[in-house]
Amino acid sequence: MTGAVRAMIASRPRLGIMKFASCDGCQLTILDLEDQLLDLLTRFDLVEFAEASSYRSSGPFDVVLVEGSVSTPEQAEEIVRIRRETPLLVTIGACATAGGIQALRNWADHDAYRAAVYAHPEYVESLATSTPISDHVAVDGELRGCPIDPGQLLELLTALTVGRRPQLPDESVCLECKRRGTVCVLVTGSGPCLGPVTHTGCGALCPAYARGCYGCFGPREGANGASLATWFKRDGRTDADTARLFAGFTAYAPPFRSVIDSLGGPPIASDQGEDA
Amino acid sequence: MVIPSSVDPGFLPRAGLDRLLDLLTADGRRVIGPTISQGAVVYDEIHRAADLPSGWTADQAPGSYRLRSTGTDRQFDYAVGPTSWKHETFPPRVPLTIGRRVNGQVTFEDAVPVAPLVAFLGVRGCEIAALLTQDTVLARGPAVDRDYAARRAAALVIAVECVTPADTCFCTSMGTGPEVTAGFDLAMTELDDGFVVRAGSPAGERLLERLELSPADEARTSAARSAVAAARELMGDPVPTGGLPARLSAAAESPRWAEIAERCLACANCTLVCPTCFCTSVTQVSDLDGLEATAERTWDSCFTLGFSRVAGGNFRPRVQDRYRQWLTHKFATWWDQFGSSGCVGCGRCITWCPVGIDVRAELLAVAPPPTELSDATTQIIGVPGPERIEAVPGPTTPALLTAMTPLSDAVESPTYSRAFVAERRRETVDTVTIRFDTDDPDLLAGRPGQFVMAALPAFSAAPISVSRFHPDGLELTIRAAGAATRAMCGLRRGDSLGLRGPMGRGWPVDAAEGHDVVIVTGGIGLAPLRPLVDALFAERTRFREISLLYGARSPSDRLYVEELSELAARPDLDVGQIVDRAGPDWFGRVGVVTSLFDQRHLDGSKAVAFVCGPERMMTATVDVLRDRGVTDDRIFVTLERHMECGVGLCGHCQLGKAFVCRDGPVFSLAEMGPAFGREGL
Numbered sequence: 001m002t003g004a005v006r007a008m009i010a011s012r013p014r015l016g017i018m019k020f021a022s023c024d025g026c027q028l029t030i031l032d033l034e035d036q037l038l039d040l041l042t043r044f045d046l047v048e049f050a051e052a053s054s055y056r057s058s059g060p061f062d063v064v065l066v067e068g069s070v071s072t073p074e075q076a077e078e079i080v081r082i083r084r085e086t087p088l089l090v091t092i093g094a095c096a097t098a099g100g101i102q103a104l105r106n107w108a109d110h111d112a113y114r115a116a117v118y119a120h121p122e123y124v125e126s127l128a129t130s131t132p133i134s135d136h137v138a139v140d141g142e143l144r145g146c147p148i149d150p151g152q153l154l155e156l157l158t159a160l161t162v163g164r165r166p167q168l169p170d171e172s173v174c175l176e177c178k179r180r181g182t183v184c185v186l187v188t189g190s191g192p193c194l195g196p197v198t199h200t201g202c203g204a205l206c207p208a209y210a211r212g213c214y215g216c217f218g219p220r221e222g223a224n225g226a227s228l229a230t231w232f233k234r235d236g237r238t239d240a241d242t243a244r245l246f247a248g249f250t251a252y253a254p255p256f257r258s259v260i261d262s263l264g265g266p267p268i269a270s271d272q273g274e275d276a
Numbered sequence: 277m278v279i280p281s282s283v284d285p286g287f288l289p290r291a292g293l294d295r296l297l298d299l300l301t302a303d304g305r306r307v308i309g310p311t312i313s314q315g316a317v318v319y320d321e322i323h324r325a326a327d328l329p330s331g332w333t334a335d336q337a338p339g340s341y342r343l344r345s346t347g348t349d350r351q352f353d354y355a356v357g358p359t360s361w362k363h364e365t366f367p368p369r370v371p372l373t374i375g376r377r378v379n380g381q382v383t384f385e386d387a388v389p390v391a392p393l394v395a396f397l398g399v400r401g402c403e404i405a406a407l408l409t410q411d412t413v414l415a416r417g418p419a420v421d422r423d424y425a426a427r428r429a430a431a432l433v434i435a436v437e438c439v440t441p442a443d444t445c446f447c448t449s450m451g452t453g454p455e456v457t458a459g460f461d462l463a464m465t466e467l468d469d470g471f472v473v474r475a476g477s478p479a480g481e482r483l484l485e486r487l488e489l490s491p492a493d494e495a496r497t498s499a500a501r502s503a504v505a506a507a508r509e510l511m512g513d514p515v516p517t518g519g520l521p522a523r524l525s526a527a528a529e530s531p532r533w534a535e536i537a538e539r540c541l542a543c544a545n546c547t548l549v550c551p552t553c554f555c556t557s558v559t560q561v562s563d564l565d566g567l568e569a570t571a572e573r574t575w576d577s578c579f580t581l582g583f584s585r586v587a588g589g590n591f592r593p594r595v596q597d598r599y600r601q602w603l604t605h606k607f608a609t610w611w612d613q614f615g616s617s618g619c620v621g622c623g624r625c626i627t628w629c630p631v632g633i634d635v636r637a638e639l640l641a642v643a644p645p646p647t648e649l650s651d652a653t654t655q656i657i658g659v660p661g662p663e664r665i666e667a668v669p670g671p672t673t674p675a676l677l678t679a680m681t682p683l684s685d686a687v688e689s690p691t692y693s694r695a696f697v698a699e700r701r702r703e704t705v706d707t708v709t710i711r712f713d714t715d716d717p718d719l720l721a722g723r724p725g726q727f728v729m730a731a732l733p734a735f736s737a738a739p740i741s742v743s744r745f746h747p748d749g750l751e752l753t754i755r756a757a758g759a760a761t762r763a764m765c766g767l768r769r770g771d772s773l774g775l776r777g778p779m780g781r782g783w784p785v786d787a788a789e790g791h792d793v794v795i796v797t798g799g800i801g802l803a804p805l806r807p808l809v810d811a812l813f814a815e816r817t818r819f820r821e822i823s824l825l826y827g828a829r830s831p832s833d834r835l836y837v838e839e840l841s842e843l844a845a846r847p848d849l850d851v852g853q854i855v856d857r858a859g860p861d862w863f864g865r866v867g868v869v870t871s872l873f874d875q876r877h878l879d880g881s882k883a884v885a886f887v888c889g890p891e892r893m894m895t896a897t898v899d900v901l902r903d904r905g906v907t908d909d910r911i912f913v914t915l916e917r918h919m920e921c922g923v924g925l926c927g928h929c930q931l932g933k934a935f936v937c938r939d940g941p942v943f944s945l946a947e948m949g950p951a952f953g954r955e956g957l
Binding site for chain 2: 039040159172181188189231
């Protein structure tokens with residue numbers, strides 16, 4: 001922790017919430033903290049919040065939460081500038097931490113997509129890849145998920161005000177399933193589940209509704225995607241099905257990316273799968 | 277041991293089950309039993325017999341569980357499912373303490389266990405063994421988990437003998453079933469038209485009398501016996517347990533561990549479905565200000581990377597290290613720690629492994645039995661019931677010494693007492709020594725080498741060695757290695773923090789009597805040795821030559837610099853100092869601490885050594901000491917491991933057969949054997 005961070009514990013840190021290529025769902029999660037919002041405002045000086053106000057501040061900030069991936073040349077420059085001026089930069093959500101669902105284009109022909117979607121592609125300045133913020137600048141912390149979990153967000157902000165390390169474990173989703181008494185959907189055959197290789201933090205939401213985890217929090221520490229993919233194959237799933245499963249909101253995160261690549265890439269346009 | 281009952285077995289017709297449930301409810305008990313939910317037989321609250329899984333069983337295989345209809349009205353024709361009774365006796369989250377901090381002053385309040393009366397219906401033989409196993413771990417001392425003890429005492433155990441084992445079951449090999457012989461209040465065996473019921477405790481006898489059953493006739497009791505015997509026959513003896521602990525210890529460096537790690541997801545499912553696994557972590561739940569925080573005991577697992585993390589490193593970074601830790605703990609070192617196997621053969625870890633890793637197959641592959649069955653193995657085959665556990669050969673290595681300084685009569689885990697900052701002195705750029713005033717007699721009675729758990733509300737507690745004892749307080753030398761220790765380093769005079777302890781086993785001062793004493797240490801490792809130096813000087817004539825060899829990264833990384841100068845001036849102490857990198861004012865030696873031995877005469881046959889420092893420094897030092905003829909029983913080291921509870925209940929600091937917090941942190945090399953310096957333990 002830097003001296004600047006320690007200083008902010010005593011004061012009311014200046015907080016900025018910024019957006020890159022994203023759907024704004026993570027920012028909405030912040031707005032959804034209705035019971036805590038006023039409390040948060042007494043502890044943080046909310047200088048800029050893209051989703052809540054069109055006001056843009058020129059800074060400075062003590063803490064910046066960044067939503068979204070880097071998808072355009074402008075964004076690639078912008079994030080470098082923000083990083084330079086920000087003591088503590090935390091990325092929030094699958095787009096900012098893994099490239100997001102839009103990173104599926106990283107496997108595709110960017111120009112062909114652009115031509116197919118836009119009437120005048122020459123006006124669209126975009127990069128061939130959608131990449132996580134951490135591919136461009138160093139980040140001090142990250143909140144995973146599509147969208148982020150409100151509990152984890154509060155934990156981060158609480159830890160910042162108290163001056164302790166946020167409790168954001170890097171273990172599998174399975175531990176949370178077991179703690180809340182959810183029966184393993186993978187073992188009972190209710191569907192494929194990425195929980196064993198996925199970063200915890202959502203509270204094991206999907207399996208509690210009898211459907212497999214689709215990995216929106218991205219790979220956990222030491223994710224052994226290859227072993228899980230091998231098991232799916234033994235269980236009768238096709239490589240394309242398994243690739244589609246991994247090719248979700250965090251497809252471009254390296255441990256998932258390598259599984260997808262080993263299975264022949266994401267079957268994006270080929271067919272419509274139930275779990276796409 | 278079978279407890280004879282003065283009440284004869286009775287016959288409970290199937291239709292009478294609701295009467296049993298009514299009696300339990302009338303006694304104020306919540307009844308937990310099997311029911312169908314989420315595609316499985318799980319344990320949940322049962323109100324009527326109709327809630328039971330009538331006509332259901334499950335097909336189980338590695339990584340697979342499928343419910344199947346049996347077409348009968350039998351209610352207990354399944355083998356154990358994903359839940360275990362530990363959900364009730366050892367819930368996933370339990371509050372431990374509530375800490376508050378106002379104007380620099382802390383208070384800690386123990387959470388009061390809430391344990392309403394409950395009845396467990398449908399407990400299998402393997403599950404009774406699991407409850408008894410957790411009893412030993414959590415409620416038989418030296419420290420007691422109060423919440424567990426209260427919940428266990430509030431539970432009535434109604435066993436139902438298993439007559440339909442799954443393909444994943446191996447209770448016969450572990451000697452825990454399918455027969456139910458002890459550890460229950462009532463035991464039932466299911467027949468097509470009802471249950472043979474017998475009592476196993478005074479509470480069970482009273483309940484049986486109130487049921488007013490007709491006696492179970494010979495035909496029925498014999499049918500019940502045959503059904504259970506058939507279940508035993510079906511399972512066979514899939515895991516040869518003869519000499520298993522020794523076989524596993526010998527396989528510590530097997531290439532199989534790395535091979536398993538390619539398949540293992542380290543997802544922790546096996547440990548959380550296991551009915552005996554007891555590892556937990558403490559999580560802090562606080563308000564936004566962190567002024568009030570509840571510390572919660574939370575299910576954790578030795579399979580997570582965070583579990584063995586310490587400031588600046590990790591002792592089990594590889595999945596193969598974690599799998600080996602789990603398997604060898606279950607089947608080998610559990611014997612050393614608790615006198616039984618940690619596995620009860622329920623097979624849950626096999627069924628609920630998402631990639632179907634079968635512990636039976638892995639045991640055979642890692643530690644194959646000798647081709648010819650040993651005497652011990654032949655002896656145990658075919659012996660039913662728990663007697664079998666006693667027949668299984670236990671540990672082959674000597675058990676660790678019992679704690680030299682046991683916790684103060686340790687009927688419960690000690691609680692935090694307040695200590696106040698009396699004096700604060702900066703040692704290095706990131707390390708301070710704080711003298712705390714306390715009137716806690718336990719803390720004041722601590723011994724050199726012991727440590728305390730230090731806590732500030734909202735922060736995780738940190739194990740910190742006592743660096744000096746005073747009549748009215750103690751000193752802690754704290755390095756700001758993480759957020760909690762950084763906050764402690766920032767305490768001001770008059771501020772308070774919570775201390776729990778003293779913990780663990782300290783330096784065996786008496787072992788040095790009449791010997792030369794060599795103290796070798798590096799960096800902050802001098803802190804736990806400082807009280808030892810104090811103790812040696814308090815009775816200087818009991819010991820011969822004393823040497824203190826101290827290495828540090830740089831001159832400014834040394835602790836207690838003035839004290840070291842004073843000590844160096846004493847005629848009855850030889851002080852050697854060395855640094856990795858010299859500074860402008862350093863005229864001393866440069867190099868590693870072991871090179872201080874070069875110019876020193878050391879008669880190994882007369883010396884006792886005390887060593888503390890980074891693990892690499894300790895292994896290098898131990899090599900030199902052994903070269904000079906100091907035998908392993910006279911080399912003492914103190915170890916660092918991740919610690920959360922400090923009393924052997926949370927599982928974090930396990931190292932082979934030891935809990936470092938409780939059995940150490942000081943060990944002789946003779947006690948540690950091959951565990952010293954082994955990677956990934």
